[in-house]
Amino acid sequence: MSLQAFGQGTTPRLYGKLECTNPGGSMKDRAARGMIEWAEREHNLSPGARIVVCTSGNMGVGMAMVCAVKGYQLICLVDAKINPATERCLRVLGAEVVKVYQRDETGGYHLTRLARLESLLAEYPDAVYLDQYDSPAAVAAHSTSTGPEIMAALDGQVRAVVMVAGTGGSSMGVARFFKAQSPETDIWLVDEAGSLALPGNGGAAPRHLNGMGTSIAPANYAPPEFHEFIDHVVYVNAEESIRAAIGLARSEGILVGGSGGAAVHVMRDLAAPHYGPGDNLVALLPDHGSRYTETQFDPDWLAARGINVPEILNADTDI
Ligand SMILES: Cc1ncc(COP(=O)(O)O)c(C=O)c1O
CATH class of the missing domain: 3.40.50.1100 (Rossmann fold)
Incomplete structure (x- = not known):
């Protein structure tokens, strides 16, 4: 406009x-759909499959929307900076939210999130991690x-x-x-x-x-x-x-x-x-x-x- x-x-x-x-309120809907369709091709996802994503919020909303439609389970790894409203949207859409609170040595949260990601993937060895930073x-x-x-x-x-x-x-x-x-x-x-x-x-x-x-x-x-x-x-x-x-x-x-x-x-x-x-x-x-x-x-x-x-x-x- x-x-x-x-x-x-x-x-x-x-x-x-x-x-x-x-439909999810941000441009990340486009990437979310593209990444999940990529995972379907690469990993043969079937309904019930578990996806993990590190997100500041909007990607999570986009993925939660796509996962709801396709029958996948989604874990969103977020940090303390997430907006309360976005976090609530994730939960309403059926995503599980895992949050880290400790800042890393750069002043951000990404490195703390990566450490938590490692433990999550150990907990759910069948989960597919979708890395939006390299996609x-x-x-x-x-x-x-x-x-x-x-x-x-x-x-x-x-x-x-x-x-x-x-x-x-x-x-x-x-x-x-x-x-x-x-x-x-x-x-x-x-x-x-x-x-x-x-x-x-x-x-x-x-x-x-x-x-x-x-x-x-x-x-x-x-x-x-x-x-x-x-x-x-x-x-x-x-x-x-x-x-x-x-x-x-x-x-x-x-x-x-x-x-x-x-x-x-x-x-x-x-x-x-x-x-x-x-x-x-x-x-x-x-x-x-x-x-x-x-x-x-x-x-x-x-x-x-x-x-x-x-x-x-x-x-x-x-x-
Ligand atoms: C509100 C907002 N602005 C900008 C960006 C950056 O977009 P990208 O990750 O495609 O660089 C994002 C990504 O999550 C976002 O949610």
Whole structure:
């Protein structure tokens, strides 16, 4: 959709690819289905099979949905950063939730999750672990659907796509599609400062945005493909991302999560000045913001982390 009001004053035309309209509420539905269908081919899964996935939430919801339909059991290995609302969705969809609470030496939870994964797989030797950090199936799900949809919606005229970095399935899939079909399209990748997801990162530090950033380097972003497909890398913080998400909500009526906020912030404030009139820029908006009312959009949650979002405090004062 056009983000004309949010982009007021910018020269190129700004668009958002809204992924909250997928049935599980995020773009991860696409990768979840692709990965499970891959596992069916590779592991001959039959109903009752047990799948394990490490997830920050949205992948779990997508997989829980697919597993409910296909009759598989799902264990979601999550960490303390998961949104309460997402965790409840996982349980309602029938997934078993295993949660780790201890931060690892990078300040994130991934290494703690991996240690727990090892003990889980020992407990359930027949379980199939699906690794979204190293998943050609997740990348392919986006190169065959998300990328073509963006291209078709803008009649092939896409000057730049701005996406956030997580496990790499969405960004590397969309980038792969564009570099094959429209090499003149620039690919901008956005990560949260303190994440180790991308080659050349600035070192580990605590992060706050849900879904984006990692405490390990996903194989999906391994060079040399990373450098072939990604043109610009930008690091942002939680404050500017959440403020942009609120700006988008109040200008366009579109409520996205903090990672979508990061993408529209970079598209409007950092990418747009590089482009001219008639250029179409697109931000991939991974999910809806309603799941984050107890975290990224909660004044107390923000204050406890020293994240300054005066828009939310003002809204409270006004009530
Ligand atoms: C809200 C949100 N934003 C961004 C991402 C990053 O996507 P990917 O893992 O495809 O890099 C995710 C992934 O879980 C997510 O849930």
